Amino acid sequence: MVLDRLRGLGPDRAAEIRALIRDVPDYPHPPVVFRDITPLLADGRALADVVEAFARLVDADGGVDVVAGMEARGFLLGAPLATRLGVGFLPLRKAGKLPPPVERVDYDLEYGSAAIELRTGTLEAGARVLLIDDVLATGGTARAAAELVERSGGRVVALAFLLELAGLGGRDMLPGRTVEALLRVES
Numbered sequence: 103m104v105l106d107r108l109r110g111l112g113p114d115r116a117a118e119i120r121a122l123i124r125d126v127p128d129y130p131h132p133p134v135v136f137r138d139i140t141p142l143l144a145d146g147r148a149l150a151d152v153v154e155a156f157a158r159l160v161d162a163d164g165g166v167d168v169v170a171g172m173e174a175r176g177f178l179l180g181a182p183l184a185t186r187l188g189v190g191f192l193p194l195r196k197a198g199k200l201p202p203p204v205e206r207v208d209y210d211l212e213y214g215s216a217a218i219e220l221r222t223g224t225l226e227a228g229a230r231v232l233l234i235d236d237v238l239a240t241g242g243t244a245r246a247a248a249e250l251v252e253r254s255g256g257r258v259v260a261l262a263f264l265l266e267l268a269g270l271g272g273r274d275m276l277p278g279r280t281v282e283a284l285l286r287v288e289s
Contacts, residue, residue: 108155108284119148120285123265137265139236143178152264152284156183159262159282160232166259167229170194172218172247175236179264183234192231194247195219205254209246218246220254227255238263238283241275248279 108116122142129136142148156179160166170192171180177193184191197206197217204219225231231251238244238261248258261276266283273281 108151110155110158111151115151116285119151122148123285137237137267139175139178139264142264149182152179153182153186155284156234156262157186159260160187165230166232168192168225168256169232169234170220170225170247170251170256172233172235172243173199176234179236180234183232192220192224194233194250205250207246207250207253209242211242212240216243216246218243218250220250222254225251225254225256229256230259231256233258233261234263235261236264238266238272238281239270241270241272244272245275248276 108119111119119142122139122145124138124141126136126138128134142152166187166189168190169180169184169187171177172194173196181191195218197219200219200221203222205222206217206219208215208217233244233247233251235244235247244261248261251258258279260280260282263281263283264285266272266286267288268286269288
């Protein structure tokens with residue numbers, strides 16, 4: 103496990119935050135290990151520390167105009183980050199959750215397909231966007247989210263994740279993009 107982006111909090115605090123992410127083996131089915139961030143979200147101090155760690159990433163990249171969160175846990179991290187940065191927040195929703203008109207990107211998953219949508223007209227042309235989610239796994243959703251933002255006129259400055267499952271190759275699905283993770287584990 104790599105805690106580099108949380109080290110600014112001190113190694114003990116970084117380890118405490120990682121300990122708040124519960125690993126749930128075989129959920130929703132074997133051999134998946136679900137990473138449950140509910141205990142982290144329930145700890146106000148830990149959530150504030152994570153939001154500050156994300157804010158430091160943005161400061162390093164020169165700022166953003168809007169934070170866009172991928173459904174659903176990206177909303178839980180992205181909205182407080184947007185508030186902290188004093189910028190707007192855009193929810194990138196699963197298909198069928200927003201009233202029309204919407205922009206839409208279809209993409210393949212390991213076991214099927216999905217789509218992600220953004221309300222048409224909510225993103226200003228040229229806006230600098232930070233995409234955020236809880237976990238980077240295989241990278242399909244993140245790649246689709248970046249495509250959706252760019253199709254809608256925005257410019258993705260970086261993608262940020264609480265946890266990267268490095269062994270699943272999600273970073274490889276995002277070539278040429280700035281990808282940051284606060285925590286990284288092999289699988």
